[in-house]
Amino acid sequence: MTHEEIVQAVKDIIHTIAPDEEIGGLNLTDPLRDQIELDSMDFLDIVMELRKRYGVQVPEDDYKELATLQGCADYLSPHLAGHKLATSA
Amino acid sequence: MTASTPYDTILIGAGMSGLAAGIRLAQFDQRVLVLDRHYLWGGLNSYYKREGRRFDVGLHALTNFVPKGTRGRPLTRILRQLRIPYDSLRLGEQHGSRSVVGDTDLHFGNDFELLRGEVARQFPTRATAFDGMARELEALPFDVPEGQESARAYLTRHLGEARLVDLLLLPILFYGSPTPSDVDFPSFVVLWKSLYEEGFARPRGGIRPLLDALRSRYLELGGELRMKAGVAEILHEDGRVQGVRLDDGTELHSERVISSAGRVETLSLCEETVAATCGPEHAGRMTFVESTTLLDQPAPDLGWTDTIVFFSQGERAVYEEPAEAVSHASGVICCPENYAGQEPETEGVLRLTLMANAEHWMAMSDGEYLAAKEQAWSKGLETAALYGPDVRKQVVARDTFTPRTIERFTGHLNGAVYGCPHKDKSGTTPLEGLFLCGTDQGYLGIVGAMLSGVAMANRHALLPA
Numbered sequence: 001m002t003h004e005e006i007v008q009a010v011k012d013i014i015h016t017i018a019p020d021e022e023i024g025g026l027n028l029t030d031p032l033r034d035q036i037e038l039d040s041m042d043f044l045d046i047v048m049e050l051r052k053r054y055g056v057q058v059p060e061d062d063y064k065e066l067a068t069l070q071g072c073a074d075y076l077s078p079h080l081a082g083h084k085l086a087t088s089a
Numbered sequence: 090m091t092a093s094t095p096y097d098t099i100l101i102g103a104g105m106s107g108l109a110a111g112i113r114l115a116q117f118d119q120r121v122l123v124l125d126r127h128y129l130w131g132g133l134n135s136y137y138k139r140e141g142r143r144f145d146v147g148l149h150a151l152t153n154f155v156p157k158g159t160r161g162r163p164l165t166r167i168l169r170q171l172r173i174p175y176d177s178l179r180l181g182e183q184h185g186s187r188s189v190v191g192d193t194d195l196h197f198g199n200d201f202e203l204l205r206g207e208v209a210r211q212f213p214t215r216a217t218a219f220d221g222m223a224r225e226l227e228a229l230p231f232d233v234p235e236g237q238e239s240a241r242a243y244l245t246r247h248l249g250e251a252r253l254v255d256l257l258l259l260p261i262l263f264y265g266s267p268t269p270s271d272v273d274f275p276s277f278v279v280l281w282k283s284l285y286e287e288g289f290a291r292p293r294g295g296i297r298p299l300l301d302a303l304r305s306r307y308l309e310l311g312g313e314l315r316m317k318a319g320v321a322e323i324l325h326e327d328g329r330v331q332g333v334r335l336d337d338g339t340e341l342h343s344e345r346v347i348s349s350a351g352r353v354e355t356l357s358l359c360e361e362t363v364a365a366t367c368g369p370e371h372a373g374r375m376t377f378v379e380s381t382t383l384l385d386q387p388a389p390d391l392g393w394t395d396t397i398v399f400f401s402q403g404e405r406a407v408y409e410e411p412a413e414a415v416s417h418a419s420g421v422i423c424c425p426e427n428y429a430g431q432e433p434e435t436e437g438v439l440r441l442t443l444m445a446n447a448e449h450w451m452a453m454s455d456g457e458y459l460a461a462k463e464q465a466w467s468k469g470l471e472t473a474a475l476y477g478p479d480v481r482k483q484v485v486a487r488d489t490f491t492p493r494t495i496e497r498f499t500g501h502l503n504g505a506v507y508g509c510p511h512k513d514k515s516g517t518t519p520l521e522g523l524f525l526c527g528t529d530q531g532y533l534g535i536v537g538a539m540l541s542g543v544a545m546a547n548r549h550a551l552l553p554a
Contacts, residue, residue: 018169020158037160041170044547048117060552 001080003073009085010072013049017042028070050076053086095342096122098550099333101320102349104132104499105535106527108303109542110347112171114550115310122341123312124333126319127498130304132349132527133506134535135498136297142436144381144488148296149397149423149440150289152264153282153536154182154199162287163231167539170547173302179293181430183396186289188256189476190401195256199288212253222247226281232514233278240277241270255406260284260399262408263421263442265533267373267507269409276512279533289396291428299535319500320350323358323523330522333358347545349527351501352509352518359520366519373505375408378415378445380466380489384437384480388424391437392478396427400476407444414449415465417472436485441469447492447503462489507533516545524549 001009011023014036021036032038043063050056056079058066065075098114100107103125114121129135134147155162157175168175185198193211197204205223209216222244238246240261244254258271261280266272272280292299308314322334323346332342348355353372357364384391401407401419408419421442426434443465453461466489470481492504501508508528516524524545532541 017172019174039161039166041166041543041547044551045170048551052117 001077001083001085003077005085006073006076006080007069009054009080010046010069010076012086013046013053014038016049017045026069028073029068031067032069033067054080054083056080093341094120095332095344096120097343098122098345098347098546099124099341099343100347100349101125101333101355102132102527103127103130103304103314103316104349104527105134105300105303105538106349106530106542106545107132107347108300108307109167109171109539110526110546110550111307111312111314111542112303112310113543113546115307115312116172117551118311119550121312122343123307123314124318124320124335125314125316126336126500128316129498130314130316131296131300132499133495133501134296134300134538136295136300139488140486142383142486143295143297145295145297145425146379146490148291148535149421149425149442150183151180151291151299151536152284152287152289152534154180154288154290163283163536163540164287167536167543170543171303171306171539173306177302178299179430180290181293181428183289183291184427184429185395186260186397186399187395188259188399190252190255190259190406191404193252193256197285199290201286204285208253212248212250215248215250215253218247218249219253226278227286229278231279231282233275236274238274240272240274243274243277251405255401259401259406259408259419260397262406263399265507266408267375267505267510267512267528269375270406273512276531276533279537283534283536289428291425291431293430294432295425303539320358323348323355323520325359325363325520325523328519328521330520345522345524345550347516347524347526347549349525349542351505351527352511352513352525352529354500354502355523355525356518359523363519369502371509371511372502373507373509374410374447374503375507376410376445376447376492376495376504377442377506378450378462378465378489378491379440379442380469380487382439382441382466382470382480382484383486384439384483385485386437386483387434388426388437388439388480391480391483393424393437393439393480394427395422395477396424398422398476402472402475409444411444411446414446414453414461416444417468419444420469420472422473422476437480437483439473439480441473443469445492445504447496447505450492450504451496458491458493462491465489465491501528516549
């Protein structure tokens with residue numbers, strides 16, 4: 001997956017776990033928590049969905065890398081190199 | 090008996106907390122099994138049919154009501170975690186409730202200003218103190234640490250006036266205290282927020298659509314549910330859980346068991362050395378007799394306009410295990426028709442909850458038991474008539490449940506509704522792999538039960554992965 005596709009993959013996951021949030025206008029660099037309502041329970045869901053959809057294991061110590069969409073793309077890029085963007089489950 | 094493929098997690102109890110935990114785990118592809126000894130799911134919140142009429146158990150009110158889209162509150166958080174759309178619950182807000190101690194009434198509803206105004210009107214010298222206290226409580230999170238001060242001590246320190254303290258405390262005690270006359274500060278904060286800052290609502294149709302939504306979501310996700318499958322023993326070796334043995338001898342294996350049966354009740358399923366760490370003397374004692382009375386016309390048409398009335402007849406708020414089988418000194422009357430947007434009914438419903446002494450009910454012969462139920466109900470309607478219209482000539486059907494019924498259908502010792510006095514938010518036990526959710530883990534009410542299941546599933550069954 002390209003960086004753009006990873007960003008799309010994370011946005012798809014956010015849409016699944018928080019369908020009422022507006023994800024169209026999310027920017028890459030501000031913390032997701034400052035842009036929409038996401039608590040620690042929701043971050044766990046992002047991680048769990050990444051595992052479910054792409055088989056990526058994110059250790060708890062690395063959750064902080066997922067704070068922004070850019071961070072997600074950078075961190076997940078090596079893990080998702082061989083994957084195709086999945087549609088929402 | 091036959092060994093089987095191990096489950097990722099086995100959940101004991103198909104109540105609100107167990108089903109919520111099951112949904113979380115099945116959602117992330119765990120092989121999960123929910124077991125319950127009873128044939129109906131729901132635990133302390135359930136429903137049944139008798140002679141073609143539907144009766145609900147539990148749910149007077151879904152506390153923690155917030156409007157759709159409200160952020161960071163328990164109701165919206167659990168719905169997101171369970172991926173249940175807010176609108177599917179079709180929540181109707183209460184018309185209005187009151188707390189009555191002696192001859193003083195305090196009205197409250199889902200708008201906190203109503204309560205503030207009532208305090209200012211009836212206790213003008215305490216209005217400023219009340220506002221300060223309310224602001225302080227509003228600023229606290231839902232999970233404050235255990236403190237030295239109890240709810241009563243806190244209220245008394247701020248308000249001084251005993252009657253006002255009792256009026257505010259009565260609904261809080263009846264809706265969640267495992268201890269007599271008072272409640273610990275963390276539980277008080279949760280209940281204050283759930284009852285007064287947030288408020289009461291009812292899903293259209295009562296507990297049934299909510300329970301059915303949980304159950305079908307769980308099953309759709311591939312979760313397994315076995316009713317009439319009681320756990321006789323929790324299997325463990327070297328301090329680690331290995332699975333369960335059912336009443337019929339079947340052994341099921343899993344390295345993780347989450348139980349909503351209660352702390353004492355769960356540990357009693359383990360070997361003696363483990364069971365002895367929390368014996369039956371630690372079980373809760375707060376239990377109730379509750380009757381549902383169906384009327385020949387809607388209760389609002391007969392003049393019942395309150396949603397819920399919490400009453401105490403004497404000069405103080407009474408919340409304690411009575412010396413006799415049932416006490417009419419205090420109680421709760423709920424009229425489920427007095428929520429917005431309910432289905433039009435041809436018959437009215439009044440529910441009455443009274444404090445009970447479990448030992449009395451357990452010791453009765455069958456004949457005594459039936460007579461005592463009948464008496465608790467008929468005197469109950471007489472008591473209810475002190476707080477609303479007398480409906481005794483309008484009765485078409487009724488049913489009463491007692492501590493004995495609660496213990497039989499939920500397995501909770503003494504029929505204790507709010508669990509044991511000592512809550513442990515960690516949900517851990519002396520056994521590795523055995524965790525608790527539900528009332529003894531420390532969250533309260535229907536939303537609290539679901540939150541408990543979600544939180545324990547997240548912490549103990551999803552995070553380690």
